[in-house]
Amino acid sequence: MTKEEFHKEIKEAIPNVLPDAYKYDKTVNHAPKRKDILSTHEKRLAIANALRYFPKSFHKVLAKEFHEELKDYGRIYMYRFRPKYKMKARCINDYPGKSDQAKAIMLMIQNNLDPQVAQHPHELITYGGNGAVFQNWIQYRLTMKYLSEMTEEQTLVMYSGHPMGLFPSHKNAPRVIVTNGMMIPNYSQPDDWEKFNALGVTQYGQMTAGSYMYIGPQGIVHGTTITVMNAVRMIEAKGTSKGIKLFLTAGLGGMSGAQPKAGNIAGVISVTAEVNKKAVQTRFQQGWVDEVIDDLSILARRVSKAKEDEEIVSIAYLGNIVDIWEYFYKENIYVDLGSDQTSLHNPWAGGYYPVGLSFEESNQMMANEPELFKLKVKESLKRQSLAINLHASKGTYFFDYGNAFLLEASRAGGDIMSENGIDFKYPSYVQDILGPMCFDYGFGPFRWVCASSNPQDLKRTDEIACEVLEKMILDSPSEIKQQMQDNIQWIKGAQQNKLVVGSQARILYADAEGRMKIAEAFNNAIRSGEIGLVILGRDHHDVSGTDSPYRETSNIYDGSRYTADMAIQNVIGDSFRGATWVSIHNGGGVGWGEVVNGGFGMLLDGSDTAEKNLKMMLHWDVNNGIARRNWARNKNAVFAIKRAMNAQPLLKVTLPNLVDDEILNHLEFEK
Numbered sequence: 053m054t055k056e057e058f059h060k061e062i063k064e065a066i067p068n069v070l071p072d073a074y075k076y077d078k079t080v081n082h083a084p085k086r087k088d089i090l091s092t093h094e095k096r097l098a099i100a101n102a103l104r105y106f107p108k109s110f111h112k113v114l115a116k117e118f119h120e121e122l123k124d125y126g127r128i129y130m131y132r133f134r135p136k137y138k139m140k141a142r143c144i145n146d147y148p149g150k151s152d153q154a155k156a157i158m159l160m161i162q163n164n165l166d167p168q169v170a171q172h173p174h175e176l177i178t179y180g181g182n183g184a185v186f187q188n189w190i191q192y193r194l195t196m197k198y199l200s201e202m203t204e205e206q207t208l209v210m211y212s213g214h215p216m217g218l219f220p221s222h223k224n225a226p227r228v229i230v231t232n233g234m235m236i237p238n239y240s241q242p243d244d245w246e247k248f249n250a251l252g253v254t255q256y257g258q259m260t261a262g263s264y265m266y267i268g269p270q271g272i273v274h275g276t277t278i279t280v281m282n283a284v285r286m287i288e289a290k291g292t293s294k295g296i297k298l299f300l301t302a303g304l305g306g307m308s309g310a311q312p313k314a315g316n317i318a319g320v321i322s323v324t325a326e327v328n329k330k331a332v333q334t335r336f337q338q339g340w341v342d343e344v345i346d347d348l349s350i351l352a353r354r355v356s357k358a359k360e361d362e363e364i365v366s367i368a369y370l371g372n373i374v375d376i377w378e379y380f381y382k383e384n385i386y387v388d389l390g391s392d393q394t395s396l397h398n399p400w401a402g403g404y405y406p407v408g409l410s411f412e413e414s415n416q417m418m419a420n421e422p423e424l425f426k427l428k429v430k431e432s433l434k435r436q437s438l439a440i441n442l443h444a445s446k447g448t449y450f451f452d453y454g455n456a457f458l459l460e461a462s463r464a465g466g467d468i469m470s471e472n473g474i475d476f477k478y479p480s481y482v483q484d485i486l487g488p489m490c491f492d493y494g495f496g497p498f499r500w501v502c503a504s505s506n507p508q509d510l511k512r513t514d515e516i517a518c519e520v521l522e523k524m525i526l527d528s529p530s531e532i533k534q535q536m537q538d539n540i541q542w543i544k545g546a547q548q549n550k551l552v553v554g555s556q557a558r559i560l561y562a563d564a565e566g567r568m569k570i571a572e573a574f575n576n577a578i579r580s581g582e583i584g585l586v587i588l589g590r591d592h593h594d595v596s597g598t599d600s601p602y603r604e605t606s607n608i609y610d611g612s613r614y615t616a617d618m619a620i621q622n623v624i625g626d627s628f629r630g631a632t633w634v635s636i637h638n639g640g641g642v643g644w645g646e647v648v649n650g651g652f653g654m655l656l657d658g659s660d661t662a663e664k665n666l667k668m669m670l671h672w673d674v675n676n677g678i679a680r681r682n683w684a685r686n687k688n689a690v691f692a693i694k695r696a697m698n699a700q701p702l703l704k705v706t707l708p709n710l711v712d713d714e715i716l717n718h719l720e721f722e723k
């Protein structure tokens with residue numbers, strides 16, 4: 053397809069003539085059939101809702117077709133309208149339009165839907181099983197048309213994938229405002245998502261799916277590397293074991309598949325159990341795991357040998373994680389570090405495979421005997437808890453990886469609660485590692501995308517970012533030197549690690565100062581013509597963007613972790629400080645109703661306005677969260693916010709006074 057044809061299709065949005073009917077393509081990874089949840093009346097409503105997008109002349113054909121889609125897939129995707137052109141991030145100059153900012157957003161949307169990047173590309177799902185960019189293909193088409201028409205005196209308003217339209221605004225306003233899954237709080241149960249999504253009035257935007265900021269698996273590799281590396285440091289500081297460390301975990305799926313690669317970068321022996329042969333093969337073929345073993349005694353011998361030789365190696369075990377925990381205990385194999393990344397946010401429908409059943413047996417039982425399957429999952433979680441406890445009694449450091457392992461194990465009756473009956477025996481990765489070591493200091497998953505789509509630009513931005521950090525580390529306080537060093541090492545190895553899938557993107561953990569300085573250096577390089585335009589952003593899984601009591605804000609202990617003021621304040625603050633687009637979502641990572649999370653995108657074009665915006669917005673985007681973490685009495689955040697106030701006299705944050713335990717101990721409370 054020529055550039056002109058591509059432009060014509062974008063501008064057309066709804067074709068004058070119906071495109072050919074869709075043929076279900078079995079070679080593509082499709083979303084699972086969704087629950088049949090609507091009443092007859094609601095099904096009529098869903099079809100009428102869908103037909104709102106079309107002229108009357110199409111209604112007869114499409115009403116029948118959408119009825120079928122609803123019956124067959126539980127949703128109306130409007131498959132027929134999936135564009136014929138190649139879906140991928142193009143060079144920004146290849147998009148039609150009047151605004152570079154709008155074109156940058158088109159690039160990011162197409163990247164999120166690229167079949168190389170997206171999990172279920174035909175159902176407009178980028179990742180996480182239900183992380184949607186749009187609910188249907190007409191929403192995509194209309195949005196692209198609006199973006200191709202808009203000027204920088206307008207803002208596009210997106211309601212959960214639906215483009216409500218262009219509204220007059222001003223040059224420094226966001227070009228797009230995205231809300232996803234925002235519900236009246238009482239309507240935020242998982243089945244509410246099923247119902248209102250099927251009706252076509254809301255969607256689950258995950259974190260970076262519905263905000264157009266997904267950059268493929270490298271985001272996960274970086275975060276997992278930081279987690280494993282710091283967990284190793286923690287146990288080294290405790291001195292519980294000497295020499296190379298053994299990391300035992302489970303899951304080689306979407307996000308969990310990053311564990312062995314991260315283990316290699318962090319310098320450990322890793323064993324990752326995975327019951328699904330296909331998932332094992334994929335990761336092995338990709339080179340993300342070094343060896344595959346399917347026999348426990350061979351595995352035990354291989355691990356012992358690697359320990360003896362201090363050999364960094366990643367091993368996939370094709371089988372159940374519970375079997376390894378139990379076998380290693382019996383064989384006296386010491387596990388330094390343990391975790392679990394099975395999909396326990398979805399325990400009854402394929403997220404967790406119980407021990408004692410084969411993969412196929414489980415798949416059959418969950419469909420045919422769901423109650424028995426539930427029982428098997430619970431029994432398995434109890435056995436897993438017991439085995440982990442036995443290892444922990446010998447010194448193993450176990451942490452929850454944000455997959456609801458501890459929550460589900462406790463619900464199953466596993467011995468996983470601490471003595472006070474409120475907390476779990478084991479911490480989450482944010483409580484012990486990412487929270488205090490990164491988020492409280494402002495370090496988080498900053499990222500950028502080169503809008504030229506030219507790998508040379510990415511190479512140059514990597515070098516620029518590295519130069520900035522190497523300069524900064526010379527004056528960094530001792531509290532954050534280690535983080536700075538880790539990030540320098542990451543960016544130095546980034547090209548060699550070949551992490552790009554889709555757009556020319558890079559993730560780099562950085563604090564507020566680092567993000568601002570790197571962005572300013574990019575803007576200068578754009579101004580001088582050294583590189584093309586650059587799009588800044590971040591994962592929502594960050595310092596300020598996400599309120600999530602069992603994950604991002606699990607290390608907030610003043611009771612406020614069940615509030616969502618921080619995430620809402622964040623998106624409002626970003627929007628009037630120069631963000632090119634902002635988004636706020638219900639759900640993301642841990643599930644609908646469990647989290648509120650937001651993000652931004654910002655186009656750097658080398659202008660003075662971009663320089664002013666980046667300084668103002670990135671400063672707020674990080675320091676908002678540090679201020680809140682400081683108010684929750686987090687020691688490292690108090691340090692970081694005081695440092696930020698010294699650097700910027702206009703910043704004045706309320707600091708907490710700490711009360712002596714003695715004073716509280718003297719109070720008498722009625723039971």
Ligand SMILES: NC(=O)c1ccc[n+]([C@@H]2O[C@H](COP(=O)([O-])OP(=O)(O)OC[C@H]3O[C@@H](n4cnc5c(N)ncnc54)[C@H](O)[C@@H]3O)[C@@H](O)[C@H]2O)c1
Binds near residue numbers: 307
């Ligand atoms: N990596 C991260 O940074 C991160 C952060 C937060 C949360 N998580 C959570 O981690 C979980 C995993 O995410 P994902 O995208 O990899 O999911 P996924 O479903 O793609 O992968 C999970 C894998 O675990 C395997 N599995 C299930 N039960 C097993 C068992 N008993 N033994 C061995 N293997 C088993 C499954 O076959 C599957 O391949 C999710 O709950 C996610 O929310 C990950």
